[in-house]
Amino acid sequence: DAGITQSPRYKITETGRQVTLMCHQTWSHSYMFWYRQDLGHGLRLIYYSAAADITDKGEVPDGYVVSRSKTENFPLTLESATRSQTSVYFCASSDERRLLVKGYTFGSGTRLTVV
Amino acid sequence: GEDVEQSLFLSVREGDSSVINCTYTDSSSTYLYWYKQEPGAGLQLLTYIFSNMDMKQDQRLTVLLNKKDKHLSLRIADTQTGDSAIYFCAELKASGGSYIPTFGRGTSLIVHP
Numbered sequence A: 001d002a003g004i005t006q007s008p009r010y011k012i013t014e015t016g017r018q019v020t021l022m023c024h025q026t027w028s029h030s031y032m033f034w035y036r037q038d039l040g041h042g043l044r045l046i047y048y049s050a051a052a053d054i055t056d057k058g059e060v061p062d063g064y065v066v067s068r069s070k071t072e073n074f075p076l077t078l079e080s081a082t083r084s085q086t087s088v089y090f091c092a093s094s095d096e097r098r099l100l101v102k103g104y105t106f107g108s109g110t111r112l113t114v115v
Numbered sequence B: 001g002e003d004v005e006q007s008l009f010l011s012v013r014e015g016d017s018s019v020i021n022c023t024y025t026d027s028s029s030t031y032l033y034w035y036k037q038e039p040g041a042g043l044q045l046l047t048y049i050f051s052n053m054d055m056k057q058d059q060r061l062t063v064l065l066n067k068k069d070k071h072l073s074l075r076i077a078d079t080q081t082g083d084s085a086i087y088f089c090a091e092l093k094a095s096g097g098s099y100i101p102t103f104g105r106g107t108s109l110i111v112h113p
Helices: none
Strands: A004-007 A010-013 A019-025 A030-037 A042-051 A055-058 A063-068 A076-078 A087-094 A108-113 B004-006 B011-012 B016-026 B031-037 B044-052 B055-058 B060-067 B071-076 B083-095 B098-103 B107-112
Touching: A004 A087, A010 A019, A019 A030, A019 A087, A019 A108, A030 B107, A042 A063, A042 B098, B004 B083, B011 B016, B016 B031, B016 B083, B016 B107, B031 B060, B031 B071, B031 B098, B044 B055, B044 B071
Parallel strands: A010 A108, B011 B107
Antiparallel strands: A004 A019, A019 A076, A030 A042, A030 A087, A042 A055, A063 A076, A087 A108, B004 B016, B016 B071, B031 B044, B031 B083, B055 B060, B060 B071, B083 B098, B083 B107
């Protein structure tokens, strides 16, 4: 049961660089999500996807791009990283049929530092 | 997390009960959740409650829902040091045909031996 994996676990990048965070799940869950977690803000939704090739903005999408060409992958790209994007990023997935009683399954997170 | 409010910290002694409170704003929310986040890990679903329930008990966990006041609480009986974590309340809202949870900011539970 590989579950949901995020890579890399830790990343340091420079301001202005493009960086992609990867998320892979093995359950064929239809829903996938990207959150960022910051002190004082809790979890904020960046983007989500209800199925392959369907993506929607969340609460804080500016500066981020997502794609979902395959059900199992949902990469998050910072096109030109800024220091304000230093955060811990969590990917999550859910089966639409089980979402209500099973909630989300979260990855272990990627800690991104932009210097 | 603007729609879901939680206190940021709670400190208890080992063996005591912990009560973590949450208020939400959307009366149409049908499911409410409690997630636990241990250090360096993602969130794990602890329990959920459906909006037509007042209470749900699961071993040491008791969830109370007051729909009139839009208040949700999580009681942990006989709190252990292993319960030290951040606890997130979340409400499930319908958004354009999808169901999207809104999370609170999390309550850090610190358990003293």
